[in-house]
Amino acid sequence: MTFSQETRDILYNGLWKQNPGIVQILGLCPLLAISSNVVNALSLGLATTLVMAVASGSVALIRNVIPHEIRIPAFVLIIAALVTVVELVMHAWMHALYIVLGVFLPLITTNCIVLARVEAFASKRSTTHSVLDATAMGLGLTGVLVTLGAMREIVGKGTLFSGIDLALGPMAKGWVIPVIPDYHGLLIAILPPGAFIGLGLLIALRNMLQERGVR
Amino acid sequence: MNGSPYILSQNNSVTVVMLKVLAALIPGVIAHVWFFGPGILVSLLLCSAFAIGFEAFILLMRGIPLKPFLSDGSALVTACLLALALPTLAPWWLYLTGIFFAVVVAKHLYGGLGQNPFNPAMVGYAALIVSFPVYMTQWAAPVGVAHTIPNLWEAFDLVFAGAGSISPDAYTSATVLDTWKTQVRLGKDAADILGQPIFGWAGGRGQESVAMMYLVGGLLLVSNRLTTWHIPFAFLAGITATAGALHLFDPAQHASPLFHLLSGGAMLGAFFIATDPVTAASTPRGKLIYAGLAGFLTVIIRTFGGYPDGVAFAILLMNVAVPFIDAYTQPRVFGHKRGGKRGQA
Numbered sequence: 001m002t003f004s005q006e007t008r009d010i011l012y013n014g015l016w017k018q019n020p021g022i023v024q025i026l027g028l029c030p031l032l033a034i035s036s037n038v039v040n041a042l043s044l045g046l047a048t049t050l051v052m053a054v055a056s057g058s059v060a061l062i063r064n065v066i067p068h069e070i071r072i073p074a075f076v077l078i079i080a081a082l083v084t085v086v087e088l089v090m091h092a093w094m095h096a097l098y099i100v101l102g103v104f105l106p107l108i109t110t111n112c113i114v115l116a117r118v119e120a121f122a123s124k125r126s127t128t129h130s131v132l133d134a135t136a137m138g139l140g141l142t143g144v145l146v147t148l149g150a151m152r153e154i155v156g157k158g159t160l161f162s163g164i165d166l167a168l169g170p171m172a173k174g175w176v177i178p179v180i181p182d183y184h185g186l187l188i189a190i191l192p193p194g195a196f197i198g199l200g201l202l203i204a205l206r207n208m209l210q211e212r213g214v215r
Numbered sequence: 216m217n218g219s220p221y222i223l224s225q226n227n228s229v230t231v232v233m234l235k236v237l238a239a240l241i242p243g244v245i246a247h248v249w250f251f252g253p254g255i256l257v258s259l260l261l262c263s264a265f266a267i268g269f270e271a272f273i274l275l276m277r278g279i280p281l282k283p284f285l286s287d288g289s290a291l292v293t294a295c296l297l298a299l300a301l302p303t304l305a306p307w308w309l310y311l312t313g314i315f316f317a318v319v320v321a322k323h324l325y326g327g328l329g330q331n332p333f334n335p336a337m338v339g340y341a342a343l344i345v346s347f348p349v350y351m352t353q354w355a356a357p358v359g360v361a362h363t364i365p366n367l368w369e370a371f372d373l374v375f376a377g378a379g380s381i382s383p384d385a386y387t388s389a390t391v392l393d394t395w396k397t398q399v400r401l402g403k404d405a406a407d408i409l410g411q412p413i414f415g416w417a418g419g420r421g422q423e424s425v426a427m428m429y430l431v432g433g434l435l436l437v438s439n440r441l442t443t444w445h446i447p448f449a450f451l452a453g454i455t456a457t458a459g460a461l462h463l464f465d466p467a468q469h470a471s472p473l474f475h476l477l478s479g480g481a482m483l484g485a486f487f488i489a490t491d492p493v494t495a496a497s498t499p500r501g502k503l504i505y506a507g508l509a510g511f512l513t514v515i516i517r518t519f520g521g522y523p524d525g526v527a528f529a530i531l532l533m534n535v536a537v538p539f540i541d542a543y544t545q546p547r548v549f550g551h552k553r554g555g556k557r558g559q560a
Contacts, residue, residue, distance in 0.1 A: 200324075
């Protein structure tokens with residue numbers, strides 16, 4: 001299967017060139033607060049991606065009937081409705097994870113990256129491309145979240161996938177990988193400073209790779 | 216706008232200044248050995264070795280010539296200040312982690328000597344106290360309180376092999392700042408608390424004398440014009456004023472200003488840490504504001520915060536404010552009106 005140039009551009013933009021986490025630096029509040037382990041990061045990342053994809057798709061569908069002057073309130077209403085759906089679904093079927101993610105789940109509504117893609121992309125482009133763009137951006141953000149989550153979890157606790165049973169039920173309890181056995185734990189990596197230091201390192205790494213690529 | 220650091224006197228290269236700073240620390244180190252045993256020598260040695268190792272590694276990575284930067288002694292000063300701020304007889308990896316944060320994260324990630332906005336030693340300290348609160352509150356007990364004072368070889372053994380069968384309680388105790396805070400919160404009487412064996416005539420037993428020796432070394436620094444009087448004076452004045460006001464307000468809850476001056480990292484902070492020319496304010500008025508507020512914050516954090524000492528956090532917080540303070544305290548250039556443009560004098 002071959003993609004058109006435009007499709008490839010959208011994917012490349014979302015995942016690397018305009019990556020929301022480490023290039024646009026958007027949506028930092030959940031990024032920094034929830035990335036203390038892989039499971040939380042992945043869950044919130046996927047929830048955000050889902051909201052973004054559906055929101056961008058719906059906005060693109062009705063973009064011609066929304067009056068220009070009140071487009072932002074209309075977008076926010078659509079996003080808020082979708083977030084409520086996701087929140088209720090998680091409340092029903094992933095209650096433990098719902099408790100862990102807490103306020104950051106409803107806060108997806110105010111995540112700038114969701115509104116940014118809707119306003120900058122979906123309100124001007126076709127539905128297919130909008131959904132594709134939102135998905136790529138969402139996955140780009142999820143990628144950063146998971147990488148940061150893995151870094152913080154390994155350095156801070158010496159494990160990977162701790163708390164996976166919250167997402168997948170008690171049968172997943174044995175799936176936690178002890179990366180460093182008998183580890184004292186570097187608490188600062190789990191605490192907020194760890195998120196800032198980790199994000200800074202990721203941005204630096206991305207810039208370095210980018211420069212190498214140009215040369 | 217002016218940038219720091221400034222050269223205050225002639226014939227003072229970075230290396231000479233750093234060596235003089237190290238020399239000024241010697242009285243404090245001697246007092247430390249006298250009152251707490253030779254454990255401090257182990258942590259000084261370890262921190263210095265780790266710091267030089269990290270410094271060389273990063274310099275190699277950055278493609279910077281090793282010799283001039285490694286021999287400037289700045290890494291050594293950072294290492295010694297951090298070693299003096301940390302508990303002795305702690306596990307070796309505690310020192311390794313602290314030096315990593317000080318030299319690699321706080322100094323080189325920001326661009327190396329002269330580019331770092333935060334005091335490297337205090338970043339190392341803050342990272343450790345946030346990460347390992349248990350180890351950071353086990354301080355070597357002074358002679359007269361401890362059951363055993365480890366000699367040099369036993370100290371090496373404790374640092375590298377761990378306590379083993381000896382309970383840490385035999386040679387460690389909480390700091391006086393910690394004890395004061397927890398006991399006051401339990402509602403104990405101030406006189407009762409001060410009567411405990413780890414308290415001396417003003418601060419912690421032994422610790423107060425070490426602090427006096429830092430004061431001596433610090434005064435030598437000031438009299439040799441390696442630092443101006445502004446920062447140490449304002450820092451200590453800030454502590455005295457804040458602690459004094461609290462003490463007058465409620466002596467049962469708040470310790471005396473002298474206690475605050477002679478316990479924890481106050482003296483070391485005032486003369487050796489807050490005065491770091493890279494991260495401190497550089498104008499005379501700016502220095503007074505910077506250090507005064509740092510002293511104020513130290514007492515506030517000690518009194519109302521959850522951590523055992525406030526010096527590190529206070530200095531780091533004021534480091535953030537330095538560019539702002541410097542911008543607003545530029546002295547009037549002769550022939551110019553304050554805030555006026557060139558030629559309007």
